[in-house]
Amino acid sequence: MPYNYFNKFKEACKHDRKNVIPWGGVLNDADKFFNLRTETQLYEFIIHDGLEDLNHQNTKQWEKNPKPENIIMVYAYTFRTMCKYGYIAIMRNELTKKWIIKSFKPSTNKLLAVGNNAMQIALKKAIIEKKG
């Protein structure tokens, strides 16, 4: 389940930081777009529910996995923090026991970022208004 997966990731950020590793550009993006300059700041933000309105976007197999027999899934989520919308992608390699933050950047899809509920409400409202 995607949300359980994220909770496990949060637990790792809290108690097992040496096994959570951000991919190259993640820290640059976290600094540039969200003022999170160090790994510690990033993990503290995640642990303390900084990723508001977290929404699971998709789960895909890691395309560049050189060992396809060891299936690695990439879980992608959108979130909001104040008026900014963000996107986080995480994956875990069960062989190395490491969590990888593959992406942490602004979301390009604001409609999806505000959450499925908000979308549903907006759609229902539009249908009701159309029906008059």
Next chain:
Amino acid sequence: MDDYICPACGSDDLSKSTLVKSIQEPFACKKEVEIVNYTCSTCGFDGDIFKENEKALQECIDELKIRAVKNILEDFQQNNYSFSAIERALEIPQRTLSKWKSANSKPSAAVVALLKYLHLFPWLIEVAEQKYDYPAAQRIHISDALEQFVNRMAFDNESRELKTSTTIRFLQVEISNQSDVFPAENNSFGFTFPELATISTGG
């Protein structure tokens, strides 16, 4: 140190390199710091696998914050703000600003944030002086905004009217059409926009 393997794919085809990262802090200059980077040639992963950069980055950020605090406080002094007056208005112990200025220890995040705000919006000191009274704070804020607004408008020295040739021509139209929006008797400043223009041009 953990096993020398890629955390993403488990390959041991890793190479280590050093990169120069530029760290910027508002009101302090940039600083460059050398960081370690591992690249996996099997899957393309790159990053700080063994958490070697965290300490160097944090030290660099701390150093820049110390510099930012000093720069801001020096700027206050250069602009003839008295430290003791600021301390009195903010109700913080006397000599606190001097201590922050001379201290080479890491300033707290709250101190840095407060000083950045005061540097950007010095009228907040006046708000504190007025005991954070909301209507007074609003008046001070609007007064400062109006001053900034007027300072950015171009006036004709002779007619003391807005220059129509400037890119803010629309403002003149707005003001002349909306004189009833800013009647002198109703605004807290007691003057109209043409009078503001007079003040600004020294007439």
